[in-house]
Amino acid sequence: MTATAFLLWAAALHAQPPVAPRPAAATVPAVLADARKLIDAGQPSAAIDKLRALDDRANPLVAELLGVAYYHANDAPRAIAELTPIVQRLEPGSLERNEAVQVLGLSHFLAGHLAESIPYLEEIRPLMPDDMKLAYALGMAYAQTRQPAKARESFARTFRLAPDSAAAHLLTGQMMNRLELEDLAEAELTHAIRMDPKLPEAHYVLAQIAIFRSRFDEALTLLRSELAINPAHAMALYRIGDVYSQQLQWDAAIAALQQSLWINPYFSGPYILLGKAYSKTNQPAAAEDMLRKAIAYDPNNKSAHYLLAQLLQQTGRSEEAKREFAIAEKLQDVR
Amino acid sequence: MNAAGIQDLGFGIRAGLCGLCVLLAPQSREWPVTFVDVADRAGLREPSIYGGVDRKRFIIETNGAGVAFVDYDNDGWIDALVLNGTRLKDNARENQTYPPGKAPTARLYRNNRDGTFTDVTARAGLTASGWASSVCAGDYDNDGALDLFVTSFGQNVLYRNRGDGRFEDVTARAGLPVGGTRWGSGCTFVDYDRDGRADLFVANYLRFDLQSAPEIGNGPNCVWKGVPVNCGPKGLPTDTNLLFHNNGDGTFTDVSARSGIARVTGRYAMTATAADMDGDGWLDIYIACDSTASILYRNNHDGTFTDTAVESGVAYSENGAPQAGMGLAVGDFNGDGLLDLFKTHFADDIPALYRNLGKGLFDETAAAAGLGVLNRYVEWGAGMPDLDNDGRPDVVYVTGNVYPEVEAVLKQYPHRGPRIVFRNLNGSRFEDVTARSGPGATAAHSSRGAAFGDFDNDGDVDVLVFNMNEPPSLLRNDYAGPNHWISVKLEGTTSNRAALGAAVRVTAGGRTQAQTVLSQSSYYSHDDLRLHFGLGEATVADKIQITWPSGREETLSGVAAGRVVSIKEGASRK
Numbered sequence: 001m002t003a004t005a006f007l008l009w010a011a012a013l014h015a016q017p018p019v020a021p022r023p024a025a026a027t028v029p030a031v032l033a034d035a036r037k038l039i040d041a042g043q044p045s046a047a048i049d050k051l052r053a054l055d056d057r058a059n060p061l062v063a064e065l066l067g068v069a070y071y072h073a074n075d076a077p078r079a080i081a082e083l084t085p086i087v088q089r090l091e092p093g094s095l096e097r098n099e100a101v102q103v104l105g106l107s108h109f110l111a112g113h114l115a116e117s118i119p120y121l122e123e124i125r126p127l128m129p130d131d132m133k134l135a136y137a138l139g140m141a142y143a144q145t146r147q148p149a150k151a152r153e154s155f156a157r158t159f160r161l162a163p164d165s166a167a168a169h170l171l172t173g174q175m176m177n178r179l180e181l182e183d184l185a186e187a188e189l190t191h192a193i194r195m196d197p198k199l200p201e202a203h204y205v206l207a208q209i210a211i212f213r214s215r216f217d218e219a220l221t222l223l224r225s226e227l228a229i230n231p232a233h234a235m236a237l238y239r240i241g242d243v244y245s246q247q248l249q250w251d252a253a254i255a256a257l258q259q260s261l262w263i264n265p266y267f268s269g270p271y272i273l274l275g276k277a278y279s280k281t282n283q284p285a286a287a288e289d290m291l292r293k294a295i296a297y298d299p300n301n302k303s304a305h306y307l308l309a310q311l312l313q314q315t316g317r318s319e320e321a322k323r324e325f326a327i328a329e330k331l332q333d334v335r
Numbered sequence: 336m337n338a339a340g341i342q343d344l345g346f347g348i349r350a351g352l353c354g355l356c357v358l359l360a361p362q363s364r365e366w367p368v369t370f371v372d373v374a375d376r377a378g379l380r381e382p383s384i385y386g387g388v389d390r391k392r393f394i395i396e397t398n399g400a401g402v403a404f405v406d407y408d409n410d411g412w413i414d415a416l417v418l419n420g421t422r423l424k425d426n427a428r429e430n431q432t433y434p435p436g437k438a439p440t441a442r443l444y445r446n447n448r449d450g451t452f453t454d455v456t457a458r459a460g461l462t463a464s465g466w467a468s469s470v471c472a473g474d475y476d477n478d479g480a481l482d483l484f485v486t487s488f489g490q491n492v493l494y495r496n497r498g499d500g501r502f503e504d505v506t507a508r509a510g511l512p513v514g515g516t517r518w519g520s521g522c523t524f525v526d527y528d529r530d531g532r533a534d535l536f537v538a539n540y541l542r543f544d545l546q547s548a549p550e551i552g553n554g555p556n557c558v559w560k561g562v563p564v565n566c567g568p569k570g571l572p573t574d575t576n577l578l579f580h581n582n583g584d585g586t587f588t589d590v591s592a593r594s595g596i597a598r599v600t601g602r603y604a605m606t607a608t609a610a611d612m613d614g615d616g617w618l619d620i621y622i623a624c625d626s627t628a629s630i631l632y633r634n635n636h637d638g639t640f641t642d643t644a645v646e647s648g649v650a651y652s653e654n655g656a657p658q659a660g661m662g663l664a665v666g667d668f669n670g671d672g673l674l675d676l677f678k679t680h681f682a683d684d685i686p687a688l689y690r691n692l693g694k695g696l697f698d699e700t701a702a703a704a705g706l707g708v709l710n711r712y713v714e715w716g717a718g719m720p721d722l723d724n725d726g727r728p729d730v731v732y733v734t735g736n737v738y739p740e741v742e743a744v745l746k747q748y749p750h751r752g753p754r755i756v757f758r759n760l761n762g763s764r765f766e767d768v769t770a771r772s773g774p775g776a777t778a779a780h781s782s783r784g785a786a787f788g789d790f791d792n793d794g795d796v797d798v799l800v801f802n803m804n805e806p807p808s809l810l811r812n813d814y815a816g817p818n819h820w821i822s823v824k825l826e827g828t829t830s831n832r833a834a835l836g837a838a839v840r841v842t843a844g845g846r847t848q849a850q851t852v853l854s855q856s857s858y859y860s861h862d863d864l865r866l867h868f869g870l871g872e873a874t875v876a877d878k879i880q881i882t883w884p885s886g887r888e889e890t891l892s893g894v895a896a897g898r899v900v901s902i903k904e905g906a907s908r909k
Contacts, residue, residue, distance in 0.1 A: 112555035115563070146561040146744065180683070181561055183745065212683075214708055246702060280703075306655025310648055314696060318646075325645050328655055332628070 028056055035065050044072035060086040064096045068103050076107040083107070098127055106137060114141045132158050143176055148184050151175070166195035170202050182209045200229050204236050216243050234264035241273055250277045268298035275307055284315050302331035366758055366768045367816035368722045370775030370798070374809040378452045384439040385420035385783075385803045389739045392423065393548050394567040395488050395518075397737040398540070399783030401469045401716070401859030402801045404790065405481055407459075407496060411899070412446035413788045413863050415799050417807045418467040418485065428545050430465070438464035441485065450791055450811075460501050465489045468540070469606070469784075469859030473524025473533040474833040475581055481833060481864075484535060486519025491537060510579075510586040511535075517574060518543055521607030524854040525618050526831045526884050527594075528638055532581040533831040533854075536596070536620050538604035539574035541567070551740075560745060564738040568603045568625055576604055576622070576630075578640075595632075595639045602627045606663050606858050609836055610674055610851045612647075613695030616886050618836040621649065623660030623678050633695065648697040649676060649689045658684055662785075662858035666719030666728040667849040668704075669762045672840050674849055679714030679732050679858070682748055686714055686732065705757070705765045706730065712752040713737055716785030716858035720796035724818035724869030726846050727759035733800050733858075735781030751779035754800065754810065775810040782808070788863025794820050794897065796867050801860075819870040819896040821879075825852060828904040829885040836884040839866050843896075844873035870896050 031054055038047035047069040054062055067082035083104045090097035105120030121138045128134050139154030155161075155175055156168040173188035186209055192202045207222035220243055226236045237260035244253035254277050257270040271294035278287035288311055294304040309324030374380070386396020400418035407414050419439040422431045433439075443459045444452035466488035472481045480496035493509050494502035507513045520540035524533035552563025556570040578596040579587035591597040603625035612619045617634035621644075624630060628651060631644035644650035652658050659681035668675050673691035680686055685707040689697035701707050712734035719728040734752030736742065742750045756772040757765040769776050784801035791797065795814040800807055821841065825834035838851045850866040870876060879891040883904050894900055 110555075112557060113553060114558065115552070144558060144561045179561070183747070184561075214710070246707075248703060303654040303656070306651065309646070310698075313646055313648070314692065314698070321646065329645060332655075332657070 028054065028059060028062065032061060032065055035069065039065075039069055039072050042072075044069045048073060060089045061096060064090060064100050067107075068099060071103045071107050076111040079103060079107040080111065080113075098124060102128075102134070106134075109137045109141055114144045117141050118145070129157075139172075139175065140179070143172075143179055143181065143184070146181070146184065148172065148176070148188065152188070166192045166199050166202075169195065170199055170205070173202070174205055177205055177209060182212065185209060198229055200233075201226070203229070204233065204239070207236070207239060211239065211243060211246075216247065219243055232263050234260045234267065237263065238267070238270050238273070241270060245273050245277060248280075250281050253277050266297055268294040268301050268304060271297070272301070272304050272307065275304070275311070279307070279311055284311060287311055300331055302328045305331065366723070366771045367814055368756070368768075368795075369773035369813040369815070370754070370756075370810040371773055371813055372775040372778060372808045373450070373811045374807055377450060377809050378454065379415060379417065379442075379444055379799075379809050380806050381417070381419075381442045381454065382804060382806050383417055383419050383801055384422055386422055387739070388804045390551075391565050391737070391739060392551055393543075393545065394565050394571070395466055395543060395545065396420075396423065397565060398468065398520075399715070399735075399781075399803050399859075400467045400801055401784030401855075401857070401861070402786045402799045402807060403470045403472060403483070403861035404786040404788035404799055404863040405472050405483070405861055406864070407443070407481055407502075408445065408500060409480065410446075410448075412448050412792060413790050413865075414446045415444040415452055415786075415790070415807070415809070416461075416470060416483070416861075417442045417444070417799070417801060418470055418784070418859075419464070420466050421464060428548075433464075440464050441467060441470075446790060455500065458500060460503060461485075461494060463487070463490070463492050463504070468518070468520050469522055469855060470861050471522040471524055471607075471855035472833070472861045472864075473535075473835050473854045474831065475524060475533045475535070476585060477532065477832040479832060484522050484524070484537075486522050486537060486859075488518040488540075488543065489516055490514075491519040491522075493535075505585070508585065510582075510588065512577075512589075520605050521622060521859060522855060523607045523609045523620065524831075524833075524835055525609035525620060526581075526836060527578070527609075527618055527620075527634055527640075528580070529617065529830075529885060530581075530583075531827070531829055531831055531885065532583050533833065533835055534581045535579040535587060536607055536609065537577040537579070538607045538622055539576060540605060540625070541603050542572040542574050543567075559738055559741060560748075562738065562741050562744050564740060573601050573603060573627075575600060590638070593639070595635075595641060599630055599632070599642045602630060604630065605661050606855065608663060608665055608853055608856045610665055610853065611836065611838060611882075612674060612676075612691070614673070614693065615695075616882070618884060621663065621676065623663045624657075625659050625661065627657050629658075629660045629678065643695065647695050648699065649687075651699075652684075652687065653699040653702065658687065660687075661713075662715050662717040662732065663856060664717040664719045664730070664732075665851060665853060665856055668719060668728050668730075668759060670727065670846050670848050672847045672849050674838070674851055675719075677717055677719060677730060679717045682713045682736065683710055685710055686717070686730075688730075704763060705760075705767075708767055709755060711747055711749070712755070714755070715783045716800065716860055718785060718787040718796075718798070718857055718862065720787045720798075720867065721759075721820075721869035722756070722796060722812060723758070723814060723816055724795065724820045724871070725759075726818075726844065726848060726869045726871040726873075727762055728848070729759045730757040730765060731755065731785070731787075731798065733780075733782035733785045735783065735803060739781075749779065751781045753777050753779060754782065754785075754798070754808075773813070775808065778808070780805060780808060783858055784860040785857045786860045786862050787857070788865070789822065789867060790863075792899075818872070819874055821868050821870060821876050821894065821896045822899040823866045823868070823879060823881075824864065824899055824901045825866075825881065825883075826901070826903045827883060827885070828906070829887065830883045830904055833864060834883065834904070838882040839868075840878075840880040840882075841868045841870075841876050842878040842880075843868075843870040843876045846871070865899055 035047040063086045070079035108117035135158040142151035152172040156163040169192035176185035203222045203226040210219035241257035275291035291308040305328035312321035403416040404413040468486040480498040483494040495505045518540040521538040557566035575597040620632040622630040632640035633643040662679040664677040676689040678687040688701040717732035758768045781803040786799045795812040798810040827834040876894045
């Protein structure tokens with residue numbers, strides 16, 4: 001209800017004779033208490049039904065709890081619709097207002113309204129300084145609205161790091177890379193390395209970005225730097241194998257991938273790339289062996305199933321291929 | 336289109352590009368191709384309106400439209416058709432209104448045979464306005480004049496070519512859907528039942544309601560790399576595709592359900608093309624799909640189709656991930672006589688090059704072929720023309736971002752991009768020669784459709800390009816080299832008269848190359864129906880083999896190069 005609508009509604013209420021008895025004052029608190037219990041018991045839909053049955057919907061406390069219930073029912077847009085008109089009418093500092101602010105911030109965040117989520121999350125953060133989820137959401141919102149310094153501060157809080165430390169820059173770079181904000185990630189990671197050239201993982205994450213951007217020489221240098229810090233970094237060896245695969249240098253790729261597997265035989269990635277390498281070098285039996293190993297370690301890996309299906313199809317084993325394609329498709333739908 | 340179709344190995348690590356592959360390539364020779372944009376001097380001056388210029392609120396403003404090189408008057412000189420869109424009112428959810436006769440419409444330019452064109456739109460009667468998407472051409476009534484089908488967000492239109500320079504809207508009379516709002520995307524005339532009449536396939540992109548669509552940045556699918564942008568396609572409901580059987584009396588019957596076409600769901604279908612992809616003599620339909628698996632409708636020879644894209648290897652990336660398929664090209668890049676597919680995608684991804692292994696199987700080889708070196712651009716219209724007539728089809732695609740707002744924040748994702756040219760080095764590897772392909776290639780535009788054909792009949796392939804909110808580009812290929820060429824123009828008799836779907840294999844200088852006659856390809860566009868083959872040093876095509884859609888096979892021998900060879904089904908003449 002807009003402010004104007006609320007005023008009209010209030011005026012109309014005063015003008016009308018009290019034809020229908022309003023619910024007893026105790027009724028609303030009782031329903032609110034029941035609804036709260038239902039939400040706490042993981043039954044937000046039942047709470048919504050109860051609250052919607054009240055004819056005192058203009059009561060900000062009812063709207064507040066209804067918004068909270070919608071949030072718990074994974075209906076962020078309705079939570080926003082309920083809470084936005086009443087949040088300023090709730091008593092400052094009250095539990096209900098703080099809850100409404102928190103839920104509004106999180107609902108906007110979940111609905112993808114990142115800029116809108118920030119003022120609410122910022123307002124509630126001082127009251128919940130140790131809440132990791134809140135700090136994480138705020139960090140993600142800052143990152144996705146391209147505010148790296150604030151994002152770093154929030155991520156540092158999330159992971160209990162000093163905001164200006166090399167570790168905080170690394171972590172922020174990793175999160176930025178996850179969000180495909182490569183330019184921001186590179187800035188954070190470069191800063192981290194400048195602060196601590198021996199910081200583990202920073203060169204590796206930078207190398208991932210370099211690979212994605214086709215800067216293969218740079219990627220190889222970064223990966224070797226990572227290995228100089230941590231010679232047992234199986235993922236760095238795996239990515240070296242990846243780089244060589246993309247350059248069609250199959251022998252070098254196979255060597256690096258083998259090294260990666262000797263350190264960590266439980267990760268499916270090197271098996272998949274080995275499968276591709278053997279397939280491209282006309283060794284279908286070895287390729288199949290590798291792809292089946294990948295599936296054994298990572299049964300839900302759609303790429304492994306897909307590549308195996310293609311290999312089977314191309315070697316004339318159509319029925320087996322069909323089964324693998326079906327699995328790959330099913331996994332596609334899941335993700 | 337909006338989704339970054341990043342290659343993913345399934346555990347959250349993105350596969351990179353093949354930047355150094357080029358180092359493994361054979362040494363590049365001199366590149367004799369120069370593109371010059373002659374649109375203005377040729378008289379192609381009308382801008383194509385398409386949504387906001389610097390800000391696009393909704394996805395309907397982003398996709399743009401196609402173009403066609405079509406010889407509508409049968410004078411042997413291809414004419415140019417450029418589709419048009421419209422614009423929304425500021426801060427409103429309704430189309431801009433225009434004074435009578437002033438609404439943007441498609442523009443038809445007649446070729447004056449001297450390098451210039453005359454705008455004949457008014458006389459031609461191509462009067463529909465709105466959010467046009469694609470054009471496909473075919474002779475559905477077998478009267479010898481090419482008809483056009485134009486899809487739109489709104490009303491699709493079948494324009495019958497009257498043969499006197501004018502077209503008439505026969506959509507309703509032909510029994511095609513009228514009224515309602517669907518988002519027509521790709522289309523292709525295709526004689527799927529080999530009865531000699533061109534049937535009609537129509538793709539639908541997605542279901543879109545302008546009144547309820549979220550505004551920029553207002554949802555989880557409305558942010559790209561931290562920049563609020565228009566929403567979709569992810570999160571928007573998908574639609575199904577349509578097939579209309581040609582009854583032979585000027586009308587069509589909707590057979591979408593009984594043919595199995597409508598059975599394929601959950602895709603954002605874009606450009607469509609029809610060709611015999613598995614070599615069984617029956618035309619299949621391939622659709623580039625946005626952010627979802629692409630579709631290969633395999634013709635079951637009984638009026639029905641089955642989607643075999645996944646098992647054929649043309650649904651996904653090399654690693655089995657969905658990509659944002661927009662444009663496509665059909666050609667024989669490795670000279671094995673089989674038709675390969677090329678597909679364009681969104682920024683942060685690389686195109687796909689599906690090598691035809693025969694028997695309906697394909698292998699994705701873009702990275703290995705050296706086509707994975709660029710990923711900053713959103714890629715659209717594409718072709719595999721042999722630009723330097725060396726007998727090896729090259730690759731061309733046009734670019735342009737769908738989020739004009741992004742480049743202000745992220746300079747590496749420009750709103751306007753170049754026309755990318757990859758030279759075919761040896762039938763297996765390509766080299767990026769954009770920077771060496773002249774000002775027409777390097778000029779930045781936000782382009783969408785592209786059509787390929789020899790508009791000036793000088794023996795090389797030129798390109799017509801749709802630009803968002805600009806006049807089109809006409810990229811004249813100023814090829815300067817000694818290579819020879821031959822062009823093949825087909826006319827069906829038992830087959831549909833435009834010979835759509837006919838496959839031609841030309842052998843010259845010990846090399847064989849295949850092409851097919853297409854109603855639509857590139858992005859929402861239609862190419863010159865004459866098939867242009869570069870012959871390298873050969874002055875004679877030793878053999879021209881035609882497989883007609885009817886199944887008839889014909890072969891011509893010892894055909895001299897440097898000319899257009901017209902071949903009528905069953906009555907071969909040189």
